[in-house]
Amino acid sequence: MSDFDYDLFVIGGGSGGVRAARVAAGEADAKVAIAEESRYGGTCVIRGCVPKKLMVFASTYSDMVDDARAYGWDLNDGDFHWPKFQQKLSAELERLEGVYQRLLDGSGVERFDQRAKLADAHTVELADGTKKTAKHILIATGGTPVRPDLENADLGMVSDDIFDMKDLPGSILIIGGGYIACEFAGVFNGLGVEVTQYYRGAQILRGFDDEARGLIAEEMRTKGVDLHCGTDILEMSKDGDGIRVKATNGTEKVFDKVLFATGRRPNSRDMGLEDLGIEQGRNGEILVDEYSQTKVPSVYAIGDVTDRVNLTPVAIREGMAFVETVFKGNPTSPDHDLIPTAIFTQPEMGTIGLSEEAARDQEPIEVYVSSFKPMQQSFAGRSDRVLMKLIVSQETRKVLGCHIVAPQAGEMIQLAGIAVKMGATKEDFDRTVAVHPTMAEEIVTMRVPTRKS
Incomplete structure (x- = not known):
């Protein structure tokens, strides 16, 4: 019989916390509980990536009627109705939250839909005053946007x-x-x-x-x-x-x-961290070692609350590495090197590796750049420009960075990221046959460096 109520208690029901709870319970047969004071899914599903990306989709339709007419379609302009979109958006977020809850329930994770904080190294205190003990505690409370120190x-x-x-x-x-x-x-x-x-x-x-x-x-x-x-x-x-x-x-x-x-700050306030001697950084981030462990051996932290790499897929990877380390006897450090990233600006940006500025401070480089008007938008009479850019080490020939500014840049960088992560050289890119006609073919057809430094 265990001396604790649970093998693992997770504080925070975002993507990282939910994944760690599910895998620990489902694959490691651990007894797991989770507490979430707001909505399951966290920043990404409820207040971040997912609703934002749906808003990005909605906003891009404003150009499509003009583009369609340029391609021969007989369409009339329409108006955007925010309440109609918001109603459907809310329904989609509720659906996704329900998916998260069912996944937890299906894995046998006990849910507490309330705030939790640390009472001691093995005890969690819930908002209703109830205390639960656990052999391991995982903090995955994410972050929150901040207002500036300004009157009004x-x-x-x-x-x-x-x-x-x-x-x-x-x-x-x-x-x-x-x-x-x-x-x-x-x-x-x-x-x-x-x-x-x-x-x-x-x-x-x-x-x-x-x-x-x-x-x-x-x-x-x-x-x-x-x-x-x-x-x-x-x-x-x-x-x-x-x-x-x-x-x-x-x-x-x-x-x-x-x-x-x-800016944003980690959700680490009023959690009892100071009383336990858990160290925090200047912005309130929980300081952890390479295995996401705090100075208190039974307490771990992952995701935005640690302010390492604040991306949902990274939090999920950190949660998986935590389970491997603590419950599967396979010490695993999350890999924070060469993470592909998309920024859903308009135009969109995809990036992996070093910028030109960071790379040239590190070693001699070659820079390959192509900027042009993409076929689809150019035919419609738009002046949009895109950018394809590779940063290459002069010594090893490895691609140190890839930067794409273009429609669907996020989709492109996911695939280019595999090659860069594997350590592909410029010559590996060159040996790849272009897919024509596409924007992305420029990544493998740039033969002459634009500049060296």
Whole structure:
């Protein structure tokens, strides 16, 4: 008989926590419980990737009628109805949440639909005061968007609030230059909202390849986003039904909505971590070793609450590695190297490996670049441009980075990512026959370096 109520207690019902709970119970025959204070599915399913991607899909239809007419179709313009879309979106999220709950139930995981925190190294205290013991505790509580320290900041929204809007605004100001800010700028612009975006930095999408993010910024402006870099918000106040904003560039304007996309923080507050001596970083992230273990041996943490690589598939991989380590006797460290990533801006971006700037700081490189108008959009009379880019080591010939700015870039980078992860060389790419006519064929047809450094 075990001295504990459970072999594993998971705090947090997002993708990482649910996967770890299911696999530990189903494959390792562990007795598992999970606590979730909000909705199962976490940020990705309920407040992030899934609803955002559905909004991206919805926003891209605004160009399709014009494109279809250019291809000979006789179509009339229509209007977008936010309430109709939101109703279907809510139903889809409820369906997905139900899938997560049924998967847990089917694996024999006991669910507690309430907040939980740590009482000691082996005890979890639920919101109703009940205490449960476990041999191992896994924290997978994710992260949450933050508002800036600014007077009247409560007048603005954060990303979580978007999916609950009753009506689509006529105008919106988006504060921030990261992927969330830029994705929603494209979404609202595509849905017919007048979009202004302020970012205090010199260029949006800091940390990504300079050439790629430069093209995205250029295309966003071409599509109608009023993007201002080097600009921040000074003041905001209520003005009738709108919000008056004064900016550092000297402008003052009233917007229907203001969206803060200025960062996220780990959900680690008021969880009893300090009392147990579990170390946290400056942003509240739980510090763990290569096996996701905290300084308290019985407590582990995965996903956004550790602020390592904040991506849903990474949290799932970390959860699987945790189960391998703790319940299957196979110490496994999650692999955070060469992770393909998509940014669902408009145009979309797919990326893996080093940017040109990071690579040239590391070693001598060759850079192969092709930028052109894609056939489908060019025929329709649009001026959209795409970018295909490879960063190659001069010494080893390995492809160190691949960056794609194009429609469906996320789909392309998933497949290109396999080659880069395997250590493919530029000559391996060259030996691959092109699929013609496609945009992606440029990845294997670029023979002469654009530049060396």
